Amino acid sequence: IKRGPGYLGGILIFLFGLWAIRFLRSRLRNRMAKRHVHSSLQPFLLSLTITSLYVLLIISVMNIIGYELTIFTTIIGAFSVAAGLALSGTFQNFAGGVLILLLKPFELGDNIVAQGQDGKVTSIQIFYTVLLTVDNKTIIIPNGKLFNEVIINVSRENKRRLDFDVRLAYAANIDAARQIITDAINSTENVLIDPAIRVGLIGLEIDSIRFTINVWVEPANYLTVKIALMERIVKDLSAAGIAFPKAG
Incomplete structure (x- = not known):
């Protein structure tokens, strides 16, 4: 009987709190949509906010009714520590996800x-x-x-450099090989004119000389150009009688 007013006040606060949380849920959802918060982040933020409000409501109601919150707070604290240790990896992934969505x-x-x-x-x-x-x-x-x-x-910029090497026998004519490779590049589709292509002798191996090729392409064309260009260079060099190093 002594706690009657407290119980009544607690019930009224609880009912009002439920209504307020439902109202805030709708407003928060609309606000995040208007502010273009990432769709992957919206459900978590909404759930975290609403859950926190429910916990706050329950604690407030218990306080109004007159229950001693010391034991309750201790239990919550111990549970939070245990959950934090158990879910540290999950929290790390969440933090990483938030940073990825925000910093892009x-x-x-x-x-x-x-x-x-x-x-x-x-x-x-x-x-x-x-x-x-x-x-x-x-x-x-x-x-x-x-x-x-x-x-x-590799997609952030609108150009990507394509690099690869071609090994030829020491008997190969360097000037002729360079010209054939250059012509092959110029006749391959989707190779960008600017920045300029680069073909140069970059290494002397035991059994071969090594040319390096640098061309620029749009990121979406990278693999297509690489396949087409390597095939054309090998065919054109072979057709011109330019020797490749012998295997073994």
Whole structure:
């Protein structure tokens, strides 16, 4: 009987709190949509905010009713420490996901090299990122590891340099070989004119000389140009009688 007013006040506060939280949920969802918060981040932020409000409401109601909160607070604290230790990796991935979504070192559709993997970004979730490799493999990388290591974004710029070497026999005519390689590059589609191509003798091996080729392409054409150019160079050099080093 002594706690009657406290119970009544607690019930009223609880009912009002439920209504207020539902109202805030709708407003918060609309506000995040208007501010273009990333779709992967919205559900987590909404859930985190609403859960925190529910916990605050319960604590407030218990305080109004008159329950001693010391034991309750101790239990919550111990649980939080245990959960933090158990979910440290999960929190790290969440933090990495938030930083990726906010700082945008890469975006959907970019080709990146990270964690020893090379692929196109097909999905950025709050805990992990999904890559699709050129051989159609799906790679899932935890965001904690991804953000804390080097990320190479090969799509950020509108040009990408294509480099490879060609080894020829010492008997090969250097000037003729250079001209044939240059002509092959100039006749290959999707090779950019600017910056200029570069073909030069870069190494002397035991059994061969080594030319290096540097050309620029759009990132989307990288693999296509590489295959076409290497095939054309080999065919044109062979047709001109330019010798390659003997195997063995």
